[in-house]
Amino acid sequence: MIIDRPESWYIFIFSKDCCDRGGDPGSYIMYKGKRLTNKEYLDHWGKWVFFGEKDEVNEMARNLDPYVESGRIPCVKYDRAPQEWAELEECVMCVYCDDRQKDDVLQILSGFGVKAKGWAYEREVIEKWLPGGLHMERWIKAHGMSEEAAETIREESREKFQRQFFDRPNDICLGWEQ
């Protein structure tokens, strides 16, 4: 089910079941039917990443939607337009899963002609959004923030990830808002 909310930069694909559990964030973060803990999430959860023109990712989304609905792919996220702050000229599509099923998911993607691919763990992405991280610092620079405002953003990010993931390794993972 393609979820296109204009207020979000990203367009998502979740299963209808998952959408029906809207009050249960992170319910798609599972492996073999079992929800992951925060520790398992940091150890195993990630995504296949590839680029495409806007029309290409929209078509790929329509192709992948049935696989998300059937549960073979847990979730997909893609840009509605290239992200200028990151100096990207094409849209990025991220196809999420546990690393223990990533080969199966890659096989599906390859069937639709995806060649370029990179696997990124979510723990790597979180590191990039922590103070001093590649994404955090580029985002701050691109938005021309004062140093005071930048420090506030950095501290809020550090606190958010600490509170949500690192302080509670055995809690069921709820993901993080994007």
Next chain:
Amino acid sequence: MVVARLSGQLRKLANGREEVNLAADDIAGCINSLEQEFPGAKERFCDEKGELLDAINIYINGDNIRSLQGLSTPLKEGDEVDFMSAFAAG
């Protein structure tokens, strides 16, 4: 031979080509081969000390070389090497 694949705007380095077949024993050799064929490519991937730039991710058959042996990661016949902006995996 290995396949070097350039994603997004990195394709401009290779005159718009997405894939380049080249001979290389490791990632550093792959970058040097790209530089020979497309002068200026290396500085998009490495700093003046020859270290991989933070803004670039390189994958061998989907695995990030930072979790392997970095630029020294060996290549074998048929490997697929993907070069991407590190900002893609955000």
